[in-house]
Every structure is written in structure tokens, then in C-alpha cells.
Amino acid sequence: MLVASVQAAEPVSNAVKNQVADSMSYVDKLINFFIDRGPSLIVAVLIYIVGLYIARFIRDVAMRMMRRANYDHTVVSFVSQIIYYGVLAIVLLTALNSAGFPTTSLLAAFGALGLAIGLSLQSNLSNFASGLLILIFKPFKAGDVITVGSVTGTVRSIQFMNTTIVTKEMRTVFIPNSMLTSQQVTNATYQDTRVVPFVFDIGYDNDHHKAIDVIREVMENDERIVNREMVEIGISEFGDNSVRIAAYPVVENRNYMQVFYDTMSSVKDSFDEENIDIPYPQRVVHIQRSGLDENAKPLSDMSQYVK
Known part of the structure; x- marks a missing residue:
């Protein structure tokens, strides 16, 4: 029985010895790894820690520079x-x-992934890049009045896609x-002031000098007009039915529409007081009587035929 027990214990002891030997081998490999790669790992950790502070420093500097340049808060945060x-x-x-980790294959994998994403989201990335350019270079901002194609309105918000x-x-x-x-954008409020273009029509029988004086007097009495003492006024065109007088007062952006409405009303009232006509479209019709029936009655009143 003793011999059998000893023989049975021998395989167990051998297995334990093998496990201990394997464990020692792993420990030796781990020790050798740290000995061989220890300096590199320490350098890598130091690079990451220092780089983390550098990244934060560059971010803070960029934020301060953009804030000094009065960039939008969304741009500052995102960029x-x-x-x-x-x-x-x-x-x-x-x-x-x-x-010691290979980064070439990692970069190649990220590059392939980025290319696939870029091809699938090409239009969205174009809108995103365009939105970023708008926010950075600021051709217009929220609150500006712009015209794009046939659309004119006030910018409410600038998002990254639209x-x-x-x-x-x-x-x-x-x-x-x-x-x-990618197309022309007209920003009506980009400047602090804005020109209000007026065109007033008067009849050919009216005195255009008097009409110009009336228009000038109306604009000189409006304190909202910046150049009221030297508004550019003159005949711009001899139309089919009227003499066209143009005027170009300069106003602040916030007063643009109200000055336009008030000036149109004041000029109309002044024209009425001075008996200056604002003509409506007219057309002269000549009717030649030829080849008519001898028994046809003459057209004594043409108003019933010509309207």
C-alpha cells in the first residue's frame, strides 16, 4: 500500500513542479519584458502626461485668441x-x-475607416465644412439680413449643417x-449704414427742379438720415410716361425700413401740396379709317371702344 501511495503521489508532484516551473517562466518573461521595455514604457507614459498638458495649453490659447477676435461662442467651443x-x-x-507598439497598421486602418466614412457622408461633410468656414470667417451672423438666390430674410441661427x-x-x-x-450671398447689414434707393416719377408737364427741391426738403428734415445735408438727388431716366428722379439717402441699418416708409409718405403729401403729378402708365392709340363700309356710322366717341 505504501508503494502504491508513493507511486500515485509522484505524478501529482510532477504536475505541481511543472506548474511552478511554468509560473516561474512567465514571471521571468514578465520581468525580462519590463527590463527590456521598462524605459520605453516610462518614456511613453511621460510623453502622454506631458502631451496632455500641452494639448490643454494649446486649446486654452486657441480659445483666448478666438474670443479676442470676437468669434461666435459655438465656433470657440467646437474648434x-x-x-x-x-x-x-x-x-x-x-x-x-x-x-514599441506598431502604429503603421493602426494608422492605415484609421485612414481606410475615415475614407469609407467620408465617401458615405460626402454631402454632409461638405455642409459641415462649409458651416465651419461660415462660423470662422463670419460673412454673416445671426441677426443679419441676407439674400441668397430668391430668398431674403434675417439669419436666425447658423448650424453646422444648415x-x-x-x-x-x-x-x-x-x-x-x-x-x-458656393454662390453669391448679399449681406444687407454687414455695414453700419445703408443706402435707401428711391425713385420718384413725375409727369413731363411738371417742373422737375421744384420736385427735386421738395424731395430734398423732405430728406433734410429727417434727422435719421445721416447725409441729409448732401443727399444725392437727380434725374435718373426719361421714362415712357414720366421723368424719374432718384435719391440716395444714407441711414443706419436699424432705421432702414421705417425711413423708407416715412419718406415715401412725406414725398407723396408734399407732391400733392405742390400739385406735382405722379403719372400712371398711359398708351396712345391711333385708329385709321380705311376700307370701311360707306354706310358705316362715324365713330364720334372713341372712349367706348378704347379702354
């Missing part, structure tokens, strides 16, 4: 985050490369940002 994570990605790749415009009829129009960077 600063892009800068931060971009620098952090470079730091992480540098740390992994210092630790821009929201509210028209005078209170219709909300969503325009993709790529359209705003």
Missing part, C-alpha cells in the same frame, strides 16, 4: 475641442510608438451651408 482631441491623438500615437433664415412673411427657410459658400 477648441477639435484642436484638443487632434493634439491628443498625435500625443497618443507618439506614446504608443515610443512604447443656416436658418426667417423671411419677412415669417417663413422659416433652411439652407444647406454648402450653398452659402
Whole structure:
């Protein structure tokens, strides 16, 4: 029995010895790994820690610069985050490369993934990039009155994919940002002041000098007009039915529409007081009597035939 017990214990002891030997081998390998790669790992950790502070520093500097340049809060927040994570990605790749990890295949995989995403979201990325350009270079901002194609309205908000415009009829129009960077955009409120173009029609029988003096007097009495002492006024065209007088007063943006309405009303009242006619379209019709029946009656009253 003793011999059998000893023989049975021998395989167990051998298995324990093998496990201990394997464990010691793993420990030796781990120790050798840290000995061989320890300095590289320490350098990688230091690179990551230092790079983290550098990324935060660059982000803060970019935020301060954009705030001093009066960029929109959305731009400051979004661009600063892009800068931060971009620098952090470079730091992480540098740390992994210092630790001995192969980064070439990783970069290739990310590049292929980025290409696939870019091809599938090409139009959206175009709108996104255009929105970023609008927010950075600010050709217009929220509250400006712009014209894009046949749409004119006030910019309510600038998103990364589209821009929201509210028209005078209170219709909300969503325009993709790529359209705003690929065609002409007219910003009526980009400048502090704005010219109100007027054209007044008077009859050919009226004294145009008197009409010009009346228009000039109306504008000189309006303190909202910046150049009221030297408004540009003169005959712009000899039309089919009228003499056309143009005037170009300069007003602040906030007074544009009210000055337009008030001036039109005041000029109409002044023209009425001075008996200056504002003609309506007319057409002269000549009727030649030829080849008519001898028994036909003459047309004594042409008003019933010509309207």
C-alpha cells in the first residue's frame, strides 16, 4: 500500500513542479519584458502626461485668441475641442510608438475607416465644412439680413449643417451651408449704414427742379438720415410716361425700413401740396379709317371702344 501511495503521489508532484516551473517562466518573461521595455514604457507614459498638458495649453490659447477676435461662442467651443482631441491623438500615437507598439497598421486602418466614412457622408461633410468656414470667417451672423438666390430674410441661427433664415412673411427657410459658400450671398447689414434707393416719377408737364427741391426738403428734415445735408438727388431716366428722379439717402441699418416708409409718405403729401403729378402708365392709340363700309356710322366717341 505504501508503494502504491508513493507511486500515485509522484505524478501529482510532477504536475505541481511543472506548474511552478511554468509560473516561474512567465514571471521571468514578465520581468525580462519590463527590463527590456521598462524605459520605453516610462518614456511613453511621460510623453502622454506631458502631451496632455500641452494639448490643454494649446486649446486654452486657441480659445483666448478666438474670443479676442470676437468669434461666435459655438465656433470657440467646437474648434477648441477639435484642436484638443487632434493634439491628443498625435500625443497618443507618439506614446504608443515610443512604447514599441506598431502604429503603421493602426494608422492605415484609421485612414481606410475615415475614407469609407467620408465617401458615405460626402454631402454632409461638405455642409459641415462649409458651416465651419461660415462660423470662422463670419460673412454673416445671426441677426443679419441676407439674400441668397430668391430668398431674403434675417439669419436666425447658423448650424453646422444648415443656416436658418426667417423671411419677412415669417417663413422659416433652411439652407444647406454648402450653398452659402458656393454662390453669391448679399449681406444687407454687414455695414453700419445703408443706402435707401428711391425713385420718384413725375409727369413731363411738371417742373422737375421744384420736385427735386421738395424731395430734398423732405430728406433734410429727417434727422435719421445721416447725409441729409448732401443727399444725392437727380434725374435718373426719361421714362415712357414720366421723368424719374432718384435719391440716395444714407441711414443706419436699424432705421432702414421705417425711413423708407416715412419718406415715401412725406414725398407723396408734399407732391400733392405742390400739385406735382405722379403719372400712371398711359398708351396712345391711333385708329385709321380705311376700307370701311360707306354706310358705316362715324365713330364720334372713341372712349367706348378704347379702354
